[in-house]
Each structure stands twice: as C-alpha cells, then as structure tokens.
Amino acid sequence: MPSTNFIIWTMIFCGLATWLSRILPFVLLKKFTLPPKVVEFLGFVPITIMAALWFENLFHQQIGHLPQVDLPNLLASIPTVITAILTKKLLLIVIVGIISLGLVRLII
C-alpha cells in the first residue's frame, strides 16, 4: 500500500472526478434546455441502467471468453422477481432476495 500522503491526494482527485460527473449536468442544464430527442433518449435510462446492473451480476467475466453464469445469483433472482410481482413492496423484495441467496449458498 502506498504512503498515506499519496492515498489522500488520490482520494481528492478521484473525489473531484466523481463530484464533477454528478454536478456538471445539473449546473449546465440549469442554463440550457435539452432537445426533445435527448429527453426521449434519457427516458430509457432508468430501465436500461437497472437491467444492466442486474444482468451484470448474473455472470462472471472472463475477457476474451463467453461469461460464466453466476448460478447462486441467478437462482436467488427467481424468488426475488416473484416477490416483486406478487407484493410490489421494495423492502420485502430486498429481504426475500437476501434470504434466497443465503439459502442457495447453503444448499450448493
């Protein structure tokens, strides 16, 4: 591990990079209005980003090869999706998800 000094400077610059990614769109869009085409495009961000974050967790990456299926996460997703459809309650969905993965790991 590098020196504390190096770590602090790295954190400051990384923090600046992540902060600017977050606030610049807010600052710029306060002044400018997005064209309708872009607004329509951004309307798909919620479902695409959430689907991507979910699906990415169903595989193990090996660059240059087809990814391997993460069986425990895939199996745990099934009761989680069913809970979502049946209850529509986020807290319940999350709790069922955690318990499902726990059970799957216990069995496999």
Add this chain to the structure above:
Amino acid sequence: MDSSLSVRTAVKDTLPTVFGYIGIGISFGIVAAASGLSVLMATLMSLIVYAGSAQFILVSLLVIGTPIVSIVLSVFLVNSRMILMSMTTATFFKKNTMLENILIGSLITDESFALSMNKLNYTDGELSFKWFNTVNVLAYLVWAASTFLGAMLGKVITNPEQLGLDFALVAMFIGLLYLQLISDKSISLKVQLLVILIMLPLVYFGLVFISSDLLILIVTLVGCAIGVVLKHAID
C-alpha cells in the same frame, strides 16, 4: 410509495434501499481494511470519493501501485454513468436554485436515482428538493457508517461474501426495475419489456470484450438508442 414528498416520507421511501448500502458498505470496508487501508482512510474514501463499485477498483489499483493519473481516469470512467443519471434527474430541478441543484447532484447515487425515477410515477412527475436531499443524505451517512463498521470488522473477517448481504443491491435493482416497469406510463409496457430483454444479450456478449464496470455505461447508451427506435416503430 405514495405521492407525498415530505422529509418523513423520504425516510420511509429510503428504508428498503438502506440494506443495499449497508451490505456493500460493509463489504467495501472489509476489502479496504484487508488491503491495508486504515479504518480512517477507508471511511474518508467513502466520504470523499463516494462511488460504490469504483471505490473497490480504486483500492485494488492502489494496492498494485498504479500511477495517480491512471487511477483517477479509471474511477472517472467507471463512475461516468452518473453523468447520464444526473442529466436525467436535472430536468426535474430546473426551477430550483443553483445551490439546491449542486447539493442534489453532489450526493446522487444509482440507488437514489432509481428511487426518484420510481417516485415520479406516484407524484405526477414532480420531485422536491426536500425529498431528494433527505434520501441522498441518509444514503451518504449510512454508506460512511457501514464502511467504518466494515473496516473495523475487516481485522476479523476477510471474506465479505460470507455475509450474503451482497445480494441486497441486486435484489433492490430487480425490485425497482419491476416497479418502474409497471408504473412508467410514458413508454408502453411492450417496448419497455423488449428493451429489458435486449439488455440481456447486450450484457452477456459485451462482457466478452469490455470490463464489466465500463460495460454498464456502454450498454445503457446502446439500450437507450434501441429503446428510442423501438418506441417510434411500435408506439
């Protein structure tokens, strides 16, 4: 979830997402401590960088002695999907002051973004500074506290997978995705389902070529473009 945008409701709305922050925050603390970061440094990293998965990468790059420029660039790229989320959210805060916009932007996360997009379906397309800021600040504090706790635990536990809490975040995305799907009336259910289905092969085959963290941003952009095309073709 309901139409209220009060602080009280914000606390209630955030509760289910807190498990995700706790699970990943503790895992991050453990990994950071196991990699040789002090409890103070691990917690500071969560307070200053505040970037979820990018923080795991930051630690792994520090361990192998990567130059500062490469680290900052990697963290920026992994976190650049925030630009898309901030752009989408900013359109709902145009009437708010610049300071309020900067405050919302400073603490926005994948989770608070997803939650707010869901909230829109209950509030007739309105978001309030009070509601969003409460969700953000709660998340920020829980994230820092979980990192602190994890870093302390890190001296004892070395394998964060044992906790099983890592699925909390995935479960939350599944839940929010489903709730978004059934409540977003601006795009037809058919088009939304098709776009989600297309995301699966995009992610699967994308993983062959592109590092998984960067892939999220790329498949999101491709998915949105496909969505726009399908919307015009079908609706």
